[in-house]
Amino acid sequence: MNQSFRTLIINPGSTSTKIGVFENELSIYEKTIRHETSELDKFDQLMDQFSFRKQVILESLDEEGFNLSKFNSVCARGGLLRPIKGGTYAVNEAMIEDLKAGYNGEHASNLGGLIANEIATDLNIPAFIVDPVVVDEMTDVAKISGLKELPRKSIFHALNQKAVARKACEEMNKPYEQANLIVCHMGGGITVGAHSEGKVIDVNNGLNGDGPFSPERAGTLPAGQLVELCFSGELTKNEIKKKLVGQGGLVNHLDTHDAVEVEKRIENGDSQAELIYDAMAYQIAKEIGSISVVLKGQVDAIILTGGIAYGKKFVAKITNHVDWISDVLVYPGENEMEALAKGALRVLSKQEVVKEYKAE
Numbered sequence: 606m607n608q609s610f611r612t613l614i615i616n617p618g619s620t621s622t623k624i625g626v627f628e629n630e631l632s633i634y635e636k637t638i639r640h641e642t643s644e645l646d647k648f649d650q651l652m653d654q655f656s657f658r659k660q661v662i663l664e665s666l667d668e669e670g671f672n673l674s675k676f677n678s679v680c681a682r683g684g685l686l687r688p689i690k691g692g693t694y695a696v697n698e699a700m701i702e703d704l705k706a707g708y709n710g711e712h713a714s715n716l717g718g719l720i721a722n723e724i725a726t727d728l729n730i731p732a733f734i735v736d737p738v739v740v741d742e743m744t745d746v747a748k749i750s751g752l753k754e755l756p757r758k759s760i761f762h763a764l765n766q767k768a769v770a771r772k773a774c775e776e777m778n779k780p781y782e783q784a785n786l787i788v789c790h791m792g793g794g795i796t797v798g799a800h801s802e803g804k805v806i807d808v809n810n811g812l813n814g815d816g817p818f819s820p821e822r823a824g825t826l827p828a829g830q831l832v833e834l835c836f837s838g839e840l841t842k843n844e845i846k847k848k849l850v851g852q853g854g855l856v857n858h859l860d861t862h863d864a865v866e867v868e869k870r871i872e873n874g875d876s877q878a879e880l881i882y883d884a885m886a887y888q889i890a891k892e893i894g895s896i897s898v899v900l901k902g903q904v905d906a907i908i909l910t911g912g913i914a915y916g917k918k919f920v921a922k923i924t925n926h927v928d929w930i931s932d933v934l935v936y937p938g939e940n941e942m943e944a945l946a947k948g949a950l951r952v953l954s955k956q957e958v959v960k961e962y963k964a965e
């Protein structure tokens with residue numbers, strides 16, 4: 606490619622803000638800012654974090670001496686929009702409205718498109734999002750729950766699951782479109798997807814739907830007991846929602862969303878921390894087993910990824926339960942920054958037409 610495009614990458618997660626600067630496909634700067642549970646607890650609503658997260662991004666760029674006028678686009682992980690196909694979308698008015706309203710719920714990635722838009726507007730350059738958390742390729746049968754008014758939703762780490770699945774396929778020398786994979790992303794939220802012939806045909810709603818509990822989410826709960834809790838009069842609707850997302854999982858049991866901290870406690874002999882951490886691994890393994898049935902046991906690989914995949918002992922706990930299903934491949938961290946940069950580049954270099962988000 607003759608022309609060079611510089612893109613600012615913004616990736617707000619539930620426990621971190623990741624920032625990147627890419628020159629075409631080449632990363633020239635990346636930084637992960639991890640936020641303490643107590644730091645995020647100060648904000649009542651997700652949108653209250655907007656200025657804080659934007660400031661963290663601008664300060665980091667300033668510290669590194671980046672001249673913002675040299676950027677050609679801003680690209681962010683996108684949020685809880687209406688269910689859409691994968692791809693690169695321009696941030697437009699309809700999207701801004703849905704992100705502000707939290708059309709499908711609240712998650713840090715809602716801030717991605719909004720912050721990208723504000724920075725890009727000031728610089729008079731385009732803002733994009735790529736493969737947001739609402740990418741929906743689920744089969745009709747997978748969407749049916751036991752109540753017709755409560756269908757299952759596709760809300761997951763679409764960007765990283767797809768990026769890592771493609772990477773694994775390259776290494777296995779098998780086209781992604783012909784592979785059967787189970788991808789498990791373990792970050793602030795945890796999602797386990799069945800990838801079949803290039804589509805994520807089933808996945809747990811890792812925000813507030815179902816699946817394993819995670820560093821900051823409750824996951825599947827005993828439904829009857831949840832109803833009792835909701836109507837006990839002890840908690841407001843907002844407090845219940847926070848128990849599901851933000852103050853569930855490790856935060857609820859151990860007062861931290863930091864898996865590294867939990868591992869330290871276990872090393873220091875904390876048996877409660879060990880029990881809860883074991884339970885999280887156990888639930889992930891059960892979810893992997895369950896979704897292997899979707900693929901009729903024909904699984905080319907099980908892929909473990911996300912921040913928690915750095916934890917070798919945690920990975921070993923899961924592997925011990927599931928390696929009879931297929932080989933377990935581990936890709937710690939995420940490939941999201943590169944995937945976002947590539948998504949923006951495909952559009953900037955006119956290899957792909959940018960998609961338009963519609964509120965319909």
Ligand SMILES: Nc1ncnc2c1ncn2[C@@H]1O[C@H](COP(=O)(O)OP(=O)(O)O)[C@@H](O)[C@H]1O
Nearest residue numbers: 618619620621792793863864865912913915916
């Ligand atoms: N080296 C590590 N070992 C174990 N867990 C880790 C490590 N590094 C990060 N984590 C954990 O990964 C989780 C965050 O994962 P990440 O994919 O960055 O999530 P998010 O994008 O949701 O903020 C946190 O619980 C964090 O403590």
Ligand SMILES: CCCC(=O)OP(=O)(O)O
Nearest residue numbers: 618619761792793794812
């Ligand atoms: C809403 C699904 C994506 C998700 O949980 O992302 P984080 O783990 O980054 O919070």
